[in-house]
Amino acid sequence: MTALESTSPSLAATSPAFTFSASTFQKLHPTEFFRKFASQGVRPDGRLLNAFRPTTVHYGVITTANGSAMVRIGGTTVVCGVKAEVAEPKLHTPDHGYFVPNVDLSPICSGAFRPGPPSAQAQVVSESIDRVLKESKVLDLKDLCIEEGKAVWALWVDVVCVSYDGNIYDAALTAVMAALANVRIRKPTYDEGVVKVSGAEDMNDDNSFKLKLARTPLSATFALFDTSLTVLADPNDSEESICDGSISVTLDEHGQLCAVSKVGAGSSSQSLLKQCIDRTRERATELRAIMSQQQQ
Amino acid sequence: MSRLDRTRTSAHQLRPFFSSQNLLNRADGSAQFDFGGSSVLCSVVGPAEVKIRQEKLDKATIEVIARPLVGLPGVADKARERSIQETLEPLILSSLHPRTLVQIVVQTMKDDGCILSTAFNATILALLDAGIPLQSILGSVTCMIDSETNEILLDPTTEELARSKSTHVFVFDNKTSIAGSANKDQAKDQDQDQDSLEGAILYSDSTGIFTENEYFECAHAGFKAAQAVHGFIRTAVQKKLEKEYQQTQA
Amino acid sequence: MTSITTDQDMEQTPGPNIVLPGDLLPPTASGLLEDGPTAPVIKLGPGLHPMDDDTITAVKAGVLKHSEIGNRWWVESNQRRYVAAAGESVIGVVVGKTVEHYKVDIGTAQPALLGVLAFEGATKRNKPNLNIGALLYCRISLANKDMEPELECMNPTTGKADGYGELKAGFVSKISLGLARRLLDPKSLVLRLLGQHISFEMATGMNGRVWIHSTSTKHTILICNAIKNSEYLDTQECATMVKNLVQKM
Numbered sequence: 001m002t003a004l005e006s007t008s009p010s011l012a013a014t015s016p017a018f019t020f021s022a023s024t025f026q027k028l029h030p031t032e033f034f035r036k037f038a039s040q041g042v043r044p045d046g047r048l049l050n051a052f053r054p055t056t057v058h059y060g061v062i063t064t065a066n067g068s069a070m071v072r073i074g075g076t077t078v079v080c081g082v083k084a085e086v087a088e089p090k091l092h093t094p095d096h097g098y099f100v101p102n103v104d105l106s107p108i109c110s111g112a113f114r115p116g117p118p119s120a121q122a123q124v125v126s127e128s129i130d131r132v133l134k135e136s137k138v139l140d141l142k143d144l145c146i147e148e149g150k151a152v153w154a155l156w157v158d159v160v161c162v163s164y165d166g167n168i169y170d171a172a173l174t175a176v177m178a179a180l181a182n183v184r185i186r187k188p189t190y191d192e193g194v195v196k197v198s199g200a201e202d203m204n205d206d207n208s209f210k211l212k213l214a215r216t217p218l219s220a221t222f223a224l225f226d227t228s229l230t231v232l233a234d235p236n237d238s239e240e241s242i243c244d245g246s247i248s249v250t251l252d253e254h255g256q257l258c259a260v261s262k263v264g265a266g267s268s269s270q271s272l273l274k275q276c277i278d279r280t281r282e283r284a285t286e287l288r289a290i291m292s293q294q295q296q
Numbered sequence: 297m298s299r300l301d302r303t304r305t306s307a308h309q310l311r312p313f314f315s316s317q318n319l320l321n322r323a324d325g326s327a328q329f330d331f332g333g334s335s336v337l338c339s340v341v342g343p344a345e346v347k348i349r350q351e352k353l354d355k356a357t358i359e360v361i362a363r364p365l366v367g368l369p370g371v372a373d374k375a376r377e378r379s380i381q382e383t384l385e386p387l388i389l390s391s392l393h394p395r396t397l398v399q400i401v402v403q404t405m406k407d408d409g410c411i412l413s414t415a416f417n418a419t420i421l422a423l424l425d426a427g428i429p430l431q432s433i434l435g436s437v438t439c440m441i442d443s444e445t446n447e448i449l450l451d452p453t454t455e456e457l458a459r460s461k462s463t464h465v466f467v468f469d470n471k472t473s474i475a476g477s478a479n480k481d482q483a484k485d486q487d488q489d490q491d492s493l494e495g496a497i498l499y500s501d502s503t504g505i506f507t508e509n510e511y512f513e514c515a516h517a518g519f520k521a522a523q524a525v526h527g528f529i530r531t532a533v534q535k536k537l538e539k540e541y542q543q544t545q546a
Numbered sequence: 547m548t549s550i551t552t553d554q555d556m557e558q559t560p561g562p563n564i565v566l567p568g569d570l571l572p573p574t575a576s577g578l579l580e581d582g583p584t585a586p587v588i589k590l591g592p593g594l595h596p597m598d599d600d601t602i603t604a605v606k607a608g609v610l611k612h613s614e615i616g617n618r619w620w621v622e623s624n625q626r627r628y629v630a631a632a633g634e635s636v637i638g639v640v641v642g643k644t645v646e647h648y649k650v651d652i653g654t655a656q657p658a659l660l661g662v663l664a665f666e667g668a669t670k671r672n673k674p675n676l677n678i679g680a681l682l683y684c685r686i687s688l689a690n691k692d693m694e695p696e697l698e699c700m701n702p703t704t705g706k707a708d709g710y711g712e713l714k715a716g717f718v719s720k721i722s723l724g725l726a727r728r729l730l731d732p733k734s735l736v737l738r739l740l741g742q743h744i745s746f747e748m749a750t751g752m753n754g755r756v757w758i759h760s761t762s763t764k765h766t767i768l769i770c771n772a773i774k775n776s777e778y779l780d781t782q783e784c785a786t787m788v789k790n791l792v793q794k795m
Contacts, residue, residue: 120374127375135462135503215505227598244386257511260502264382267469267496270515277508324627343627343655389595389605393629394692396655424566427625429595429605432568470568533607534564540624540724541609542780543735 031226031242038230045236052220052234052283057174057294059182066155067183067211071175074236075165077109080157080175084185086146086195087154097144099155101129103172110164110237125169128259129159129176132217132250136258139180143212147190155183166236169248173219178291181216184208215252217259218287220280222247224265229272233279247273249280253288299449300456303332310437310451310521315417315532317425325426329418331451333408338418340426342398350397355390358398362415365404376402376412380419383467383499389429398428409454410438412465412501417525424533432469434498435525437518439464441510448514450521462504464511466518469498470526495519563610565593565621571602571610591620592631624724628653628753630686630695635710637718637751638697640680648676650684653753656694660684664698666707674712681713681757683749713749716759719770723754725777736776739788740769768795 026033053074062068065081105122144153223235224245245265250258311332320326323339360381362373416436440452440460593606608623642649648660688696701708746760
């Protein structure tokens with residue numbers, strides 16, 4: 001990369017040009033550095049403004065879990081494992097099982113995270129995923145009932161981020177949906193207060209079941225840069241740190257919206273939101289193709 | 297069409313507003329805002345001294361703490377804190393008070409649906425009371441789509457929300473609507489550009505199952521209702537100022 | 547405390563001069579429509595801020611005020627937290643001491659600095675010695691958003707104390723900044739009414755602190771209460787309130 005000049009005209013006339021290397025300039029003025037790229041319609045990592053990073057999905061990466069998946073979006077890698085456990089139902093919903101999504105952003109994935117209780121960001125992502133799954137009724141919780149009032153399946157949906165480079169919501173949601181699609185649970189038998197789950201033989205269609213997913217919501221996140229609200233699809237870590245707003249759209253396979261959120265930055269016109277929804281449709285189709293390709 | 301909430305007759309009717317400013321003695325600003333049976337109390341302290349760890353050299357640190365009605369704060373409260381904080385950050389002229397802290401505490405007092413919207417409106421009133429410099433004011437309204445009638449209901453109660461297909465929280469600032477009478481000429485120009493006038497969205501949070509058209513219909517209904525909230529905030533501030541100025545006017 | 551309730555279809559009639567954040571300064575009134583060297587110069591006071599898009603917007607809720615002298619515009623608003631402004635008189639408490647400065651709490655985000663030599667006639671050999679907890683009436687000599695405010699206890703033009711300095715005895719009470727400004731008005735109603743019955747000394751800081759010294763504690767408390775009570779009363783109510791308080795004594 002060539003050095004970028006940063007100097008005022010009057011200074012240049014009297015003294016030799018004052019130059020930085022590009023990487024120094026990026027460190028000193030990250031926003032200005034990015035603005036120079038954005039004005040040309042590209043981003044420092046070579047992507048166009050509306051381009052997503054290469055995405056891969058792998059199923060069944062954790063053999064001890066009931067279902068699992070690993071998703072990579074550029075430099076962001078997350079692993080999701082689903083563990084089914086027999087549990088007592090909650091008092092007010094005796095015939096409903098339950099699922100508990102949890103996103104873990106530990107110091108493993110980025111120096112920005114501290115060990116200890118989950119950070120605000122991890123909690124917010126967990127909450128968003130929980131709400132999307134619940135509000136758009138992805139799972140019929142009655143399917144998870146073993147014996148009403150006695151025993152139900154509890155699904156522990158744990159997402160661990162292995163490498164953090166922005167856009168954790170898209171990566172986590174994709175991983176959760178892929179892992180749920182990958183889940184296989186042994187058929188239980190209920191007999192007088194005891195739940196028996198069949199033994200060690202391999203799981204097949206006779207002795208186990210898959211989850212019925214009513215829909216598969218997938219999302220696309222866009223960062224809003226500057227007061228001009230330049231839309232950056234799939235922001236990476238450094239882009240997230242200089243943007244103060246984002247738009248996130250979640251869609252199911254029938255083209256119905258499951259969630260739309262716009263936070264931060266100034267007020268954005270409705271046509272901007274519409275643009276993002278349209279772009280999400282394209283992205284979701286690509287993502288679904290990637291997912292189904294891997295599943296076979 | 298009748299609503300589950302018997303006190304209201306139409307789908308787009310909001311519950312009665314109530315507000316009260318300057319009610320906490322030790323805070324720099326405070327306000328309560330009610331949408332019918334939902335009530336939120338908000339306090340603002342600042343610009344105050346900031347911990348070195350939180351200090352920002354070029355602007356004020358904005359901290360939001362959301363407290364639930366009962367029990368300890370949970371994940372949902374954290375999400376609410378984030379929403380309020382990220383929405384206020386571009387609104388507060390934080391560069392005017394660098395190296396300081398603006399702390400906002402949002403306490404739910406009564407919950408009958410639409411707590412996030414109620415909290416947004418309480419927060420803006422508390423910020424106005426505290427005299428924190430703002431780019432504009434905001435107004436928030438929640439709407440939902442009924443799963444049985446497919447109708448858009450504004451400001452739903454908890455009972456109505458149980459029957460929702462999708463819920464939508466919107467926040468609009470008052471910059472895109474017509475501010476003051478002096479701005480009439482500009483308003484005319486904007487009339488041609490319907491899109492910019494019809495509610496640029498400051499914050500939006502929707503979940504459930506809904507179509508694109510439904511979303512923008514909700515945004516439209518929300519924008520209209522937000523005008524009523526803006527108007528109410530203006531009246532609230534006006535009433536407070538009139539009380540302060542009655543000695544000088546006499 | 548003020549409370550209001552309204553129905554949905556309340557009338558939206560903003561008063562002519564009450565502004566909220568986001569309201570634009572009328573471009574016709576301020577001469578902003580004109581351009582070039584003949585355009586009138588406009589001076590902005592507190593509560594108004596030029597935005598990126600070349601408009602002038604109110605940033606606080608209050609009453610828009612205008613002065614023909616110098617075409618000055620500002621928003622008069624009320625708040626409780628003090629933000630330092632140069633030239634204003636304030637009341638502070640010494641909270642720390644270094645070789646060169648006293649640290650004084652004046653209610654701002656950071657404590658203000660008062661140079662040990664910023665007193666009338668102070669020299670390196672002869673300077674006042676203030677203890678932590680001492681109460682001061684002083685003037686802000688320098689206020690900058692990026693730095694701690696600086697104070698002085700003298701009039702900078704004459705070098706005389708002019709009433710600034712340590713406040714001994716008496717009592718300090720916290721009030722809103724708007725009320726403090728109103729008390730500084732020589733025509734202040736509540737002070738005039740109190741003065742008819744009781745004699746007392748007082749100092750009002752723009753930072754919302756008022757110091758009162760009278761012949762007895764009873765009187766001091768009465769004056770404090772009367773001042774605090776007066777904030778949201780009209781002329782008639784204020785007169786009754788003071789009368790009642792004095793009678794009860």
